Amino acid sequence: MKADEKATYGEELKEEIKRLKKEKGAVILAHYYQQGDIQDLADFIGDSLALAQIARTLKEDVIVLCGVHFMGETAKILCPEKTVLVPDENAGCSLADSCQADDFAKFIKDHPDHTVLSYVNTSAAVKALTDIVVTSSNALSIVNKLPEDAKIIFGPDRNLGGYINRITGRDMLLWNGACHVHEQFSVEKLIELKKANPDAEVLAHPECKKVVLMLADVVGSTAKLLKYSQESDCKKFIVATESGILHEMRKSCPDKEFIPLPPTDSTCGCNDCSYMKLNTLEKLRDCLKNGYPAIEVDAETASKAVKPIERMLEMSK
Numbered sequence: 657m658k659a660d661e662k663a664t665y666g667e668e669l670k671e672e673i674k675r676l677k678k679e680k681g682a683v684i685l686a687h688y689y690q691q692g693d694i695q696d697l698a699d700f701i702g703d704s705l706a707l708a709q710i711a712r713t714l715k716e717d718v719i720v721l722c723g724v725h726f727m728g729e730t731a732k733i734l735c736p737e738k739t740v741l742v743p744d745e746n747a748g749c750s751l752a753d754s755c756q757a758d759d760f761a762k763f764i765k766d767h768p769d770h771t772v773l774s775y776v777n778t779s780a781a782v783k784a785l786t787d788i789v790v791t792s793s794n795a796l797s798i799v800n801k802l803p804e805d806a807k808i809i810f811g812p813d814r815n816l817g818g819y820i821n822r823i824t825g826r827d828m829l830l831w832n833g834a835c836h837v838h839e840q841f842s843v844e845k846l847i848e849l850k851k852a853n854p855d856a857e858v859l860a861h862p863e864c865k866k867v868v869l870m871l872a873d874v875v876g877s878t879a880k881l882l883k884y885s886q887e888s889d890c891k892k893f894i895v896a897t898e899s900g901i902l903h904e905m906r907k908s909c910p911d912k913e914f915i916p917l918p919p920t921d922s923t924c925g926c927n928d929c930s931y932m933k934l935n936t937l938e939k940l941r942d943c944l945k946n947g948y949p950a951i952e953v954d955a956e957t958a959s960k961a962v963k964p965i966e967r968m969l970e971m972s973k
Contacts, residue, residue, distance in 0.1 A: 666693070666937070669937050669938065669941060670693070670697060670937065672941055673697055673937065673940055673941050673944060674697070676941065676944040676945055677720075677944060680718050680944055680947075681716055681717050681718055682716060682717075682718035682719070682720055682741075682944060683699045683700070683714055683716040683718070683719055683720070684697060684698045684699050684700075684720045684722060684940070685698060685699070685700050685701075685702075685707050685710060685711065685719060685720065685721050685722065685723070685731070686698035686700070686701045686722040686723065687701070687702070687703065687704070687707065687722065687723035687724075687727065687900070687932065688701060688702065688703060688878045688879075688882070688898075688900055688901045688903075688904055689723070689878070689898040689899075689900035689901065689929055689932040690722050690723065690900055690932060690935060691900065691903075691933065691935070691936070692900075692903035692907075693937055694722050694935060694936075694937065694940060695900075695903055695904065697937075697940070698722065701904065702879065703791065703792070703793055703877050703878045703879040704727060704730075704776045704777070704791045704792070704793075705776070705791040705793040705794055705877070705879070705972065706793075706879060707721070707723070707727060707730075707731070708730050708731070708734060708776070708791075708965065708968075708969065709969060709972075711730070711731040711734050711735055712734045712735065712969070714735070714738070716738075717738055717739060718738065718739045718740075718741065718947075719731050719735065719738055719739070719740045719741070720740075720741045720742070720743070720940065720943060720944060721740060721741070721742050721951075722742075722743060722935050722940065723742075723747070723932065723935075724747045724748060724749045724752075724929075724931050724932060725742065725745065725747055725748050725749065725752075725951075726749055726752050726776065726777060726778060726779060726780075728740050728741075728742040728951040729779065729780045729951055729953055730776065730780075730783075730965065731951070732951045732952070732953050732958070733780060733783075733953055733958045733961050733962050733965060734962065734965060736953075736958060739947065739950055740950065740951040741943045741944070741947065741948070741949065741950055741951070742935075742943065742949055742951060743934075743935040743936065743939035743940045743942075743943050743949075744934040744935050744936075744939050744949070745949035746931075746934060747931045747932065747934040747935055748931050749777050749835075749931055750834075750835060750836040750837075750931070751775070751777040751778075751812055751813055751833055751834065751835040751836075751863075752777050752778050752779055752782075752812070754812050754831075754832075754833030754834065755774075755778055755779075755782055755811055755812030755831055755833050756782075757779060757781035757782050757784075757785065760782050760785055760811060760812075760831065761785055763809070763811075763831065764785060764809060767807075767809060767829055769807055770807040770808060770809045770829065771787050771788070771802060771806055771807065771808050771809070772785065772786045772787045772788075772808075772809045772811075773786070773787065773788050773789075773790050773795070773798070773799070773808055773809065773810045773811070773828075774786035774788075774789055774790070774811055774812070774964070775789075775790055775791070775792075775795070775810075775811065775812060775813050775816060776789055776790065776791045776968075777812070777813065777835070778811070778812060780953045780957050780958065780961045781957055781961075782811075782812075783960075783961035783964055783965065784957050784960035784961040785960075786961075786964040787964055787967070788964050788967050788968055788971070789964045789965045789967070789968040790968060791877065791968070792816060792861065792862055792863065792876070792877035792878075793876075793877040793879055793880065793972075794968065794971070794972045795816060795820055795862075796820055796823060796824070797971075797972070798968065798971050798972070799820050799824055799826065799828070800824060801971060807829075808826065808828040808829065809828070809829045809831070810828040810829065810830050810831065811830070811831030811833065812831040812832075812833030813831075813833055813834060813835065813863055814830045814831065814832050814833060814834055815834055815835075815838065815839075815862065815863050815864060815865055815866070815869075816862045816863050817830040817831075818830060818866060819862045819866070819869060819875065820862075822866075834863070835863045836929075837863075837897075837898050837919075837927055837928070837929045838861055838863035838864045838865075838896075838897070838898075839863075839864075839865060840919035840920055840921070840927060841864055841865070841868050841896050841917050841918075841919060841920070841927060842917070842918055842919060842920040843865075843867050843868060843871070844920075845917065845918050845920075846858070846868060846871055846894065846896065846917055847871070849894050849915060849917065850871070850894065853892055853894065853915065855890075855891070855892055856890070856892040856893055856894050856913075856915065857873040857874065857888065857890045857892070857893050857894070858871060858872040858873050858874070858893070858894045858896065858917075859872065859873070859874050859876075859881045859884065859885065859893050859894070859895050859896065859897070860872035860874070860875050860881075860896035860897065861875075861876070861877065861878065861881065861896060861897035861898075862875050862876070862877075863897075864896050864897075868896055868917075872896065878897060878898075878901050881895070881897060881901065882901060882904055882905060882908070885905050885908075885909055885912065885914070886908055886909055890912075891911070891912050891913065892912065892913045892914075892915070893905075893912065893913070893914050893915065894915045894917055895914055895915065895916055895917060896917040898927065898928065898929050898932065899916050899927055899928050900928075900929075900932060902914050902916060
């Protein structure tokens, strides 16, 4: 397809999505890690915490969650009466996959009398085993609200949990899981970029490895990093998180430069989540047209999983 034909097709596709959304009475939510075209079409964009908070307030009967599977599950758990669609049911999460419910249940049993905190990047079944769900936006503040002598299990991200342990002086028991995207950032390339761009600040997500976080100027969730880039007087940033966030950063700060930190084994400049990028405009169109794939969570799991999610939302006010 020629460039002009591709552009025309893209615009026609976007118009079809807008028409279908109106016909179906749907609302589109998109994570910051989605491709730019999807973010631009969405009614709401945000990180995991924001999308959960938004989902609970929506009046529309159909929610299309452009993200990964656990995000669709979270929306369905919070809005059981609504239809929750995802463009690609295979859009999973390496971090969620690193913590299977049966294994996590055994881990909890082996360490009784612990408060169980689970990162939102987990399956509904793992959330059902949890006392409080957390996100990268609120994990630190929620941990700080628990008694200083509380015994805590934190899963599944060892990097986020380790970061919180260092900041708070806690000794949370960490599940040994990690995000494949944030684990792959190159320390060597970060050092090179810092030397080549001494006027740049390094923004890093707390799912990154400890050494990357130690080299960062600002550590925080996607929402925090975006807000900082918008409010900072700095004009250049090296960004150590999934490259989808660069779209909104560049869109909201056209006068600033954003340099993606590459992964170790890559010749390109970006570090993409292969799961997030499974969602496309065509798949978004098709799920609106066909009402499929739809997220379902069995009633027993949902009734257990909603409690720690609600507790998170209450503690995040």
